[in-house]
Amino acid sequence: MTPLHPLPRLMVAPNGARRGKADHDSLPITLEETVATAVACQKAGADGLHLHVRDKEGKHSLDTGLYREAIATLEQAVPDLFLQVTSESAGRYSAAAQRAMIRDLRPRSVSVALREMLRTRTETPNARAFYAWAQGEGIDVQHIVYSARELKWLQECIDQGVVPGTHHQLQLVLGSYAGSVLPRPHDLESYMVPLDARRxxxxxxxxxxxxGSAETGCLAHAATLGGKVRVGFENSLWNADGSLARDNAERVAEVRAVLDETAAVDEAGQTVSPRSR
Incomplete structure (x- = not known):
């Protein structure tokens, strides 16, 4: 599974599947709000957008009609912005429904949590067929892993041919929605061990x-190690000083400034580091 398009250096995730206006007035719910946020975030320094769509009640949705409308509108408003759709279950969708959405939509880029595709061992044949199909269709899958253990699991799936290919895109997650323990920059080191072991x-x-509020520090550390970053209200509403961010664009601007200070890029805009993959 060799991705056709490299991930952007800085992607914004402006809403996610769970938060709403009660969490922050500027969290985008409607398509109009999402487009306005995308425009503002691109101006602030975002190179890509991680897209969630909501239904008429404001709930998380994997409806392909809503996705197509959103993608078409965003491509007009921000034609140079990398667009990625989510396949997140959020407790509403089965693995079969997630795969069906991706097969129908055929997005250029989609994030997929390994733990959601392989909830039980009986899902292995379906997952194998899905990943092979995505590779054949030229769909870039960014694998979401929530721990170093899950990263090792993904590597095992690659070795077993469940996930084909030798070059892959990853979303490494620090912390959790529960927020019981705030992530720390050095937590990223646990991911580096399995990455380096398979170099x-x-x-x-x-x-x-x-x-949480450690988002900026964690992302800055990731950049120094050669990683790319995703910022936004899906994961954090707070600036590095602990203040509530005005909007997603403010979060993008803060992180972009830190990236420009700490991580060099090549002519293609890709992060350069001895540990860059």
């Missing part, structure tokens, strides 16, 4: 997201 035979285009 000889596997390569990864990896990105980090982090929950």
């Amino acid at each position: 000889a035979d596997l390569t990864f285009d990896w990105m980090v997201c982090a929950f």
Whole structure:
């Protein structure tokens, strides 16, 4: 499964599946709000957008009609912005429903949690067929892993041929929605061990997201290690000083400034580091 398009250096995730206006007035719910947020975030320094759509009640949805409308509108408003859709279950969708959405929509880029595709061992044949199909269709799958253990599990799936290919895109998650323990920048080191252990035979285009007020610090550390970053209200509403961010664009601007200070990029805009995959 060799991705056709590299991940952007800085992706914004403006809403996610769970938060709403009660969490922050500027969290985008409607398509109009999402487009306005995308425009503002691109101006603030975002290179890509992680897209969630909501239904008429404001709930998380994997409806392909809503996705197509959103993608078409965003491509007009921000034609140079990398667009990625989510396949997140959020407790509403089965693995079969997630796969069906991706097969119908055929997005250029989609994030997929390994733990959601392989909820039980009986899902293995379906997952194998799905990942092979996505590779054949040229759909870039960014694998979401929530721990170093899950990253090792993904590597085992690659070895077993469940997930084909030797170059993959990763979303490494620091912290959790529960927020019981805030992530720390050095927590990222646990992911580096399995990445470095397979340096000889596997390569990864990896990105980090982090929950809570430590988001900026965690993302800055990721950039120094050669990683890319995802920022936004899906994971954090707070600036590095602990203040509530005005909007997603403010979060993007803060993180972009830190990236520009700490991580060099090549001519293609890709992060350069000795540990870059």
